[in-house]
Amino acid sequence: MTRPGKTSSDSWSAADESSFTTPLFAAGLEPRLVQACRLHFQLLRRWNDTHNLTRIVDPSEAAVRHYLDCALPVLTGSPPRQPFVDVGSGAGFPGLIAALVCREQPATLIEPARKRASFLTFAIGALGLTARVEPPRRDHPGSTGAGAAFDWVLSRATFSKTARRELWPYVAHGGQLWVWTTTVEQDTWRELVSTWPDATLRWHGYELAGVGERWIAILERSAATPEHSQPG
Numbered sequence: 001m002t003r004p005g006k007t008s009s010d011s012w013s014a015a016d017e018s019s020f021t022t023p024l025f026a027a028g029l030e031p032r033l034v035q036a037c038r039l040h041f042q043l044l045r046r047w048n049d050t051h052n053l054t055r056i057v058d059p060s061e062a063a064v065r066h067y068l069d070c071a072l073p074v075l076t077g078s079p080p081r082q083p084f085v086d087v088g089s090g091a092g093f094p095g096l097i098a099a100l101v102c103r104e105q106p107a108t109l110i111e112p113a114r115k116r117a118s119f120l121t122f123a124i125g126a127l128g129l130t131a132r133v134e135p136p137r138r139d140h141p142g143s144t145g146a147g148a149a150f151d152w153v154l155s156r157a158t159f160s161k162t163a164r165r166e167l168w169p170y171v172a173h174g175g176q177l178w179v180w181t182t183t184v185e186q187d188t189w190r191e192l193v194s195t196w197p198d199a200t201l202r203w204h205g206y207e208l209a210g211v212g213e214r215w216i217a218i219l220e221r222s223a224a225t226p227e228h229s230q231p232g
Contacts, residue, residue, distance in 0.1 A: 012042060016059045017038075017059075019058075019059040019060040019063070020037075020038055020059035020060065020062065020063045021034050021038060021063070022060075022063075023060060023063040023064050023068060023209060024037060024068065026209070027072065027209070029075075033071070033100055033101065036100045036127055037063075037071070037100065039126065039127060040096065040097075040127060041059070041062055041066075041067070043122070043123050043126060044091055044092075044119075045057055047122075050115075051116065051119055052115070053090070053091040053116060064209060064210060064211060066093050066097075067097060068208055068209075069093075069094075069156075069208060069214060070093050070097035071097050071098075071100075071101055072206045072208070073178070073180075073206055073214075073216045074094070074097070074098045074101045074102065075101060076204075076206060077204045077206075077216060077218075079098075079102070079152055079176070079178070080151045080152040080175065080176055081102075081104075081105065082150070082151035082152055083106040083108070083150060083152075084098065084102075084106075084107055084108070084150055084151070084153065084154060085107070085108040085109075085150045085153050085154070085170055086098065086107065086108070086109050086154045086155065087110045087153060087154070087157065087166070087167055087170055088110065088111070088112075088155055088156075089109035089110060089133075090111065090113075090157065091116060091119060091120075092109065092119075092123060093156050094155075094156045094180065095107055095108075095131075095154055096109065096120065096123060096124070096127075096129070096131070099124075099131050100127065100129070103129070103130070106131065107129065107130070107131040107132075108132055108133075108134060108150070109124075109131060109132070109133045109134070110134055110136050110170075111133060111134075111135070112135055112136055117133050117135070120133045121133050149169070149171060149173075149175065150170055150171065150172055150175060151174065151175040152175060153167060153170045153171050153176070153177045153178065154178050155177070155178070155179055155180070156179075156180040159179075161192060163179070164195075164196060167179075168199075172221070173198075173221055173222065174220075174221065174222075174223035175220075175221050176218055176219065176220050176221070177217075177218070177219040177221070178216050179217040179219070180215075180216060181215050183213060183215060186203070186215065186217075189201065189217045193217075193219060196219075198222045199219045199220065199221060200219070200220045201217060201220075202218050202220070203215055203216065203217060203218065204216040204218055
């Protein structure tokens with residue numbers, strides 16, 4: 001795989017270092033996790049010029065809106081200790097960051113865009129993670145090479161009313177779907193999940209410095225009744 005050559009985004013000053021790491025340390029992240037996040041962000045900025053991975057390139061803003069937004073709920077929300085999948089991983093948010101937090105858990109990152117998938121593959125190798133990148137299966141979204149369903153499914157992508165069709169097939173019976181959302185979207189999720197007979201909804205809240213309250217919609221799939229396995 002050919003990595004992008006050096007660009008202006010390769011520069012990393014002492015001010016960048018402080019701007020990026022200070023919010024992460026202030027939130028209580030361990031030094032090893034902070035350094036891994038920094039390496040990912042440096043790779044992200046380097047690849048961003050040619051791969052259009054993110055609009056957030058300021059170190060301080062990225063530390064909060066990308067890295068803390070992904071790491072804090074995983075650190076505080078008691079996720080299943082099982083292999084997991086991130087659907088619509090993009091540049092690795094939240095799945096690659098969850099893999100940094102939960103290094104002992106194999107991760108699958110589902111990403112349809114070829115350029116973003118190339119970045120994810122490179123970043124996984126650079127970070128020494130036990131993870132794989134796969135495209136979505138168009139015939140059956142839950143049928144990936146790593147298995148048809150997972151006990152823990154993540155997504156920070158935008159799905160809204162297509163979520164049951166696009167995300168739910170990845171969730172094993174008895175498993176959980178974690179969706180990053182906001183306060184204003186809570187009623188939408190309540191209405192949506194009320195039509196899913198095999199799902200129960202609960203919330204995990206956390207605070208982002210300078211941003212405010214954030215929420216994870218946690219959808220738990222019932223452990224029985226195979227007839228409910230098809231998306232509606």
